[in-house]
Amino acid sequence: MNKQxxxxxxxxxxxxxxxxxxxxxxxxxDAKISIFDRGFLYGDSIYEVTYGExxxxxxFDEHIRRxxxxxxxxxxxxxxxxxxxxxxxxxxxxxxxxxxxYVRIIIxxxxxxxxxxxxxxxKNNLIIIVKPKPIYxxxxxxxxxxxxxxxxxxxxxxxxxxxxxSGNYLNNVMAMAEAREKGFEDAIMINQNGNITEGTTFxxxxxxxxxxxxxxxxxxxxxxxxxxIILDLCEEQRLPCKIxxxxxxxxxxxxxxxxxSSTRGIIPVAxxxxxxxxxxxxIIQNLTQYFQAKILEHKKNKKYYYxx
Amino acid sequence: MNKQxxxxxxxxxxxxxxxxxxxxxxxxxDAKISIFDRGFLYGDSIYEVTYGExxxxxxFDEHIRRxxxxxxxxxxxxxxxxxxxxxxxxxxxxxxxxxxxYVRIIIxxxxxxxxxxxxxxxKNNLIIIVKPKPIYxxxxxxxxxxxxxxxxxxxxxxxxxxxxxSGNYLNNVMAMAEAREKGFEDAIMINQNGNITEGTTFxxxxxxxxxxxxxxxxxxxxxxxxxxIILDLCEEQRLPCKIxxxxxxxxxxxxxxxxxSSTRGIIPVAxxxxxxxxxxxxIIQNLTQYFQAKILEHKKNKKYYYxx
Numbered sequence: 001m002n003k004q005x006x007x008x009x010x011x012x013x014x015x016x017x018x019x020x021x022x023x024x025x026x027x028x029x030d031a032k033i034s035i036f037d038r039g040f041l042y043g044d045s046i047y048e049v050t051y052g053e054x055x056x057x058x059x060f061d062e063h064i065r066r067x068x069x070x071x072x073x074x075x076x077x078x079x080x081x082x083x084x085x086x087x088x089x090x091x092x093x094x095x096x097x098x099x100x101x102y103v104r105i106i107i108x109x110x111x112x113x114x115x116x117x118x119x120x121x122x123k124n125n126l127i128i129i130v131k132p133k134p135i136y137x138x139x140x141x142x143x144x145x146x147x148x149x150x151x152x153x154x155x156x157x158x159x160x161x162x163x164x165x166s167g168n169y170l171n172n173v174m175a176m177a178e179a180r181e182k183g184f185e186d187a188i189m190i191n192q193n194g195n196i197t198e199g200t201t202f203x204x205x206x207x208x209x210x211x212x213x214x215x216x217x218x219x220x221x222x223x224x225x226x227x228x229i230i231l232d233l234c235e236e237q238r239l240p241c242k243i244x245x246x247x248x249x250x251x252x253x254x255x256x257x258x259x260x261s262s263t264r265g266i267i268p269v270a271x272x273x274x275x276x277x278x279x280x281x282x283i284i285q286n287l288t289q290y291f292q293a294k295i296l297e298h299k300k301n302k303k304y305y306y307x308x
Numbered sequence: 309m310n311k312q313x314x315x316x317x318x319x320x321x322x323x324x325x326x327x328x329x330x331x332x333x334x335x336x337x338d339a340k341i342s343i344f345d346r347g348f349l350y351g352d353s354i355y356e357v358t359y360g361e362x363x364x365x366x367x368f369d370e371h372i373r374r375x376x377x378x379x380x381x382x383x384x385x386x387x388x389x390x391x392x393x394x395x396x397x398x399x400x401x402x403x404x405x406x407x408x409x410y411v412r413i414i415i416x417x418x419x420x421x422x423x424x425x426x427x428x429x430x431k432n433n434l435i436i437i438v439k440p441k442p443i444y445x446x447x448x449x450x451x452x453x454x455x456x457x458x459x460x461x462x463x464x465x466x467x468x469x470x471x472x473x474s475g476n477y478l479n480n481v482m483a484m485a486e487a488r489e490k491g492f493e494d495a496i497m498i499n500q501n502g503n504i505t506e507g508t509t510f511x512x513x514x515x516x517x518x519x520x521x522x523x524x525x526x527x528x529x530x531x532x533x534x535x536x537i538i539l540d541l542c543e544e545q546r547l548p549c550k551i552x553x554x555x556x557x558x559x560x561x562x563x564x565x566x567x568x569s570s571t572r573g574i575i576p577v578a579x580x581x582x583x584x585x586x587x588x589x590x591i592i593q594n595l596t597q598y599f600q601a602k603i604l605e606h607k608k609n610k611k612y613y614y615x616x
Contacts, residue, residue, distance in 0.1 A: 007430055009421040010344070019343065032340035033348060035327065035414075035435050036318070040341060042477035043351025074478065075485055104422075106343075113317040114412075114439070116477070116484045116508055122313055127343050131422070155468055156500065158461040160479045168476040169350035169424070170382065171468045176424045177383055192464065192500060200424055 013131060018096035020088050020128040025095050037125055039108030044118065045167035046070035047106040050225075051133055051263050055099055055307025056299050057089070059262070062225045066165065067105065073164035076109055079124050086304075089128055093306040096130040102263060104129040106167070136264055144270030144277065145259065147199065148184035149248045150175045154197040154220045162197070162220045172200040188251075188272065191220045195245040202261040203227040206254035207283045212241040219245055226260040233290050239283075248273075256281045266291055321439060326404035328396055328436040333403050345433055347416030352426065353475035354378035355414040358533075359441055359571050363407055363615025364607050365397070367570070370533045374473065375413065381472035384417055387432050394612075397436055401614040404438040410571060412437040414475070444572055452578030452585065453567065455507065456492035457556045458483045462505040462528045470505070470528050480508040496559075496580065499528045503553040510569040511535040514562035515591050520549040527553055534568040541598050547591075556581075564589045574599055 019031035039045035047070075048063040064082060071078050089105060110123035152175040155161075160168050171189075179187035179200075188204055191197050196204055198221035205214045212234055217223050234241035251257055257269035257277055268284050269277055327339035347353035355378075356371040372390060379386050397413060418431035460483040463469075468476050479497075487495035487508075496512055499505050504512055506529035513522045520542055525531050542549035559565055565577035565585055576592050577585055 006419055007421060007428065009428075010419055013344070013421045021343070028344075031343045033343050035329070035339045035341050035437070036321070036336075037348070038481075040345070040348045041414075041475065042481055043475050044478055044481055045348075074482065102422075106349075111314055111318055113315060113321045114410075114437075116481055117488055118481050118485050119488060120315065120317075122315055129343070129422075151466070153464060153466040156461060156464055158459070159463045160468065160476070160482075166478055167349065167351050168468070168478040170352055170474055170476040173346075173350055173352055173424055173426050174382065174468075177426050180425055180427060 017129055017131040018092055019130075020092040020126075022126055023088055025092065031127075033125060033127065034111050036111040036114070037108050038110060038112050038118075038121065039106065039125070039167050041112065041114075042116070043167040043169070044074075045106055045108040046074065046076060047104060047165055047167065049102065049104050049262055051103060052093055052098065052101040052130075052306065053133075054299060055305055056302065057093065057103065057304035057306060058295070058298060059225050059229075060086070060089075060304045062228070063105075063262075066223075066225065067107070070164040070166065071107070073161055074166060075118060076107070077121060078107070079122075080107065080126055085126065088126060090304065090306050092128045092130050098130060098132055099307070100133045102131050102133050108167070133263070140267060143279070144268040146185045146271040147188050147259075147269060148179040148182050149196075149273055150178040150187045150189060152178055152187070152189060154189035154191050156192060157218070157220050162222050163217055165222055176200045190248060194247055195219050196248065196251060197221045199259055202259040202264070204251070205230070205258050205260065206246060206251045207256040208250070208254045210240055210283065212239060212283065212287070213246060214243055215245055216243045224260055225262050226265060229291065229294060230260055230266075230287065233287070233294060237290055239287070256284050258284050265295070325437055325439040326400055326406075327438075328400040328434075330434055331396055333400065339435075341433060341435065342419050344419040344422070345416050346418060346420050346426075346429065347414065347433065347475050349420065349422070350424070351475040351477070352382075353414055353416040354382065354384060355412060355473055355475065357410065357412050357570055359411060360401055360406065360409045360438075360614065361441075362607060363613055364610065365401065365411065365612035365614060366603070366606060367533050367537075368394070368397075368612045370536070371413075371570075374531075374533065375415070378472040378474060379415070381469055382474060383426060384415070385429060386415070387430075388415065388434055393434065396434060398612065398614050400436045400438050406438060406440055407615070408441045409438050410441050416475070441571070448575060451587070452576040453494060454492045454579040455494055455496050455567075455577060456487040456490050457504075457581055458486040458495045458497060460486055460495070460497060462497035462499050464500060465526070465528050470530050471525055473530055484508045498556060502555055503527050504556065504559060505529045507567055510567040510572070512559070513538070513566050513568065514554060514559045515564040516558070516562045518548055518591065520547060520591065520595070521554060522551055523553055524551045532568055533570050534573060537599065537602060538568055538574075538595065541595070541602060545598055547595070564592050566592050573603070
């Protein structure tokens, strides 16, 4: 077993990441958790991913709100206050000295005496990871992403609810693996009813006859922070928009398609399965301009500034 | 966050457990894994639970076979050989000096540079936990267990396949939580079609008109090692038995019901929802005698003996 190697990219991550475990800043290579942690044993954890730009943590109130919602949905008691989560996140950001960064906040139901029953949980473990923001190439935003609609179904809301952002991510890992095997960059999942839900780490949108459309939460998806920003923006700008179920057939006939995520914003879709979308994307271009203006405006609010 | 406490039972576990991480025996209180491990971040791990009795590891070949099947089902590359898993397990058992014990073997896809793509995995982490076998009270076997059929559906095979014994266990945690809230000991889950699948950590059986019945793998369940022993036993003893879907209505009308698991063997069911089963259980009693004889016979095979 000593022959096992880890990738150079992982070694780089260890050099660059700043980790906070239960309030203590720990070198990334020493950042460890008990193997009895329920997050490790059962995926019994919740998390959020957001990012810092120009020493400003973006949309943090919204992420904290969603973190608490995830806790509610899986019945996780939070023994840590909102204030403690915020202060620890800002401390970690300051320690990182990273102007632009990726932030992951994980809360588990703590260690277990190896009982499934979540009511045996009397504490949480709080882990915060800050690392350089991945540099997404300009070409991705220019040419767009290539997606496959995979055979792996999205977890059903009545089984493992995708609206709770939890550590049970094997569903998404399997979807990603299938897409990569087929030569695509990432995956879109449908539900039992054959409706589009979401991607592995993003929400999915299509535009038909000038109407911007995304799937409802009832399809089985995580209600993205950027998804909400787009919905608000459409209302403000009076852009025709609807939240309604749609099928693979619908999106494959759409005029334009795009995805949204907290770390990546709006990315146009170049291809889904065999369908190539036109590189002319008038509505996505329009939307992207509004969105960028919105982010600029948001950064002026210095509520979560962590710079020098 | 310093006010957080852990339970006395957990402290006891740390005293009693023996842990092996990638070939090294580590004191349980120091047994930690990187927070970048895919098992911790995504529940991207597989595992097995079996037990040792009289210094003999039971049904280990079957558990190893299922572990490899779980790896296949989630496309996990194993960089560790079967022989390494077996030797490390036996080493850990010998170090524990426990005549009777619980054994959990966990394999993850190793640390990640924080990419969902499982193909970035170039190693595994192997964790083995040995602890005293929980003492199940004789009354449990005498009076039976009280189960609730919960509203949480079992994960769908096309989403997160229950046939792979993975670290994505939130589905089962939520089912258990619902059962406990309702005052029951544990939970039975149904699937989208309304058919019984399995319990949180066990297979479910019913007996109607002398016929022993359990659900097929296609319903969405883990094919238990003890389930297979019972199926083989029914064939050997020519007991009427079938693998066929059944509904909550069916089991609530059954004459007898029981559950099976590796660590607990056969436990009769005393109650499901409002239905009380008769304490006279002729077929379960018969089956239990055959089963115990089978285990005794299996222990004579000293293949996985770890005693002095």
